Amino acid sequence: KQEVTQIPAALSVPEGENLVLNCSFTDSAIYNLQWFRQDPGKGLTSLLLIQSSQREQTSGRLNASLDKSSGRSTLYIAASQPGDSATYLCAVEYTDKLIFGTGTRLQVFP
């Protein structure tokens, strides 16, 4: 069964810390992996897309890595800010569908 797991489920840190969010998936036959941000009651905002042939992607303070063979991805957030507070979702694509993890709820306090 294709499953995606994210740890930790929740994280509360002071502003300025560097963070690592983890994602693991059971079936390594993926097309790509995408990280999203979800604010309460809102839609999903795409952060980074890593194709299966890639090892990492960077956008600003965000860096995502992919180790397809071990079924893992990490999202690194540098110098966290209160505006980064949200739920971060990892999603893996298999044949025209995304399988989502349960998310990591991040709170960054001033």
Place this chain on the structure above:
Amino acid sequence: EPEVTQTPSHQVTQMGQEVILRCVPISNHLYFYWYRQILGQKVEFLVSFYNNEISEKSEIFDDQFSVERPDGSNFTLKIRSTKLEDSAMYFCASSVERSGELFFGEGSRLTVL
């Protein structure tokens, strides 16, 4: 910046009623999707749509569900006879290419009483 738009933002309906949720994908996108999120649970895939036909659907997407692209801009999800367990946030998404970056709308919250 182009975005996926969804209407209505919130709909309340009685069990057994038909509901149509509407989406306007980003204009040059070719691949369209519906996902849903029951409160407190994971986002779940419902259906993908390309070239005027369903390319993939989940077990959730049974005979009570249908999708349509009635014109060049709208993409709709119809639930024929709603059940209490259909209460969820329904998200529309689109991408310009297969396995490309997915862009989501803000969602339509469906409450079935």
